[in-house]
Amino acid sequence: MTEFEQGTAVARRAGAPGVYDAELDAGWRIGGGINGGLLLSLVGRALGDHLGEAGGHPQPVSLSGYYVSPSRPGPAEVHVEQIRSGRTLSTGAATLRQTADDGTSVERLRVLAGYGDLSRSDEDVRTSAKPPQLPPVEQCIGTDAAPPQFLASAELLQRLDLRLDPAYVGWALGKPSGEGKIQGWLRMADGHEPDPLLLLFAVDALPPTTFDLGLFGWTPTVELTVHVRALPAPGWLRVVHSTRNLAGGFLEEDCEIWDSNDRLVAQSRQLAVVPR
């Protein structure tokens, strides 16, 4: 089992169809809570198990997560509901809950999702989007160069092999580009190869684009929608994050992931809260 498989593992609860137990590992923390993309992957694994068995659609095509409260290391449970099973897609809903210190059950994340079969071949591919122009991996910046106080609250980064484009890491030296962009090469530190569930995590794994606007502090996610557009090939992923509109206390963060075959394998957008 890879770290990612362990971190997103879910166990069917006996006698309770659609209910899954999980353990949120402290190693996926960032800024005090468990990373939102990791939670989406974990819920996505439970959805795939339930919808795959019920409707024959095991792979995530679209997930929308609304983050209700920060998740903490420890036990969690996922409740999955199948809404509909169609010919090409199954639609489902899921809830991630934890038990608070006072014993009450607290909702962390609510998800809607469409699941399908990404392995079906479809010849018609028209992608006008262009892959990012990145310097070679060896010319990019590893996260071990980040300030120790940042790394101390970003345990997640130790699970990644992330090499950021030097053009957009000026913020680490106090000189953000102001463009609102972060991009780089990404693979898992333990060699876990890309798969659809990993993409749900990878769209939320980079530092926030607000760093490149000179705004530090955390940017809590309100809503994150991911579309998985193709099965990713093995090897490095190229991940591009950008924001084009910071206003009214919120910003959107768009993400594209390209695989080693130059295929656009995931697109996402999240609405996040501007750091104060």
Added chain:
Amino acid sequence: MTEFEQGTAVARRAGAPGVYDAELDAGWRIGGGINGGLLLSLVGRALGDHLGEAGGHPQPVSLSGYYVSPSRPGPAEVHVEQIRSGRTLSTGAATLRQTADDGTSVERLRVLAGYGDLSRSDEDVRTSAKPPQLPPVEQCIGTDAAPPQFLASAELLQRLDLRLDPAYVGWALGKPSGEGKIQGWLRMADGHEPDPLLLLFAVDALPPTTFDLGLFGWTPTVELTVHVRALPAPGWLRVVHSTRNLAGGFLEEDCEIWDSNDRLVAQSRQLAVVPR
């Protein structure tokens, strides 16, 4: 009451908190079903009523709708659940259902949403996105020029005053640009001025971008997420739709709406099914 207010009206059901009754009007049909944006606005109105009363957050900030089955003209009901009420946002879920011919209750649309207060002023606005360059309204193309067989299954268009940029209407003459873009000026035919709920409709009101790729036929929406980024000013809206990746039987459609003050007031993305 304007046509849009009538089309999205919901009535609280006595003795059933969170339950709303509605009537889907045939005048909002397109391609045989009720337009997905109109349905999102209607559900959004019910969410605003329920979350506004309960949590003081009456306006849509983010809505994600998963379209489960095509809606038909006639009675419908919306069930709203408040998931959480926080300081700046309330989170809710909603379901739109209709009764099928055989008397069973059928789900049409499932929604997750974040509601807030868009009127709170926030001085920090950094928009690197650029408003679309459109010819003047009088040089754009009204939908009355569309083929009669198209208009016959798009009753919705009669409710709009839509003027499309001639650069991207070549498809009407058999010469699509191939760029995957549609843009134009939009206002309601009966003078209903822009408001947050109207934006939920406006992001799904234009012909699909697939027309500009030379693909005709309908593009059913799988998932549509809208972020309302500011209160819109009165007057014409400028609406831009584009797609950058058609693959695996799906395409994404991005939409931006700019108001008469040159403010980016809404951003949306939907995942839709490629016409066969």
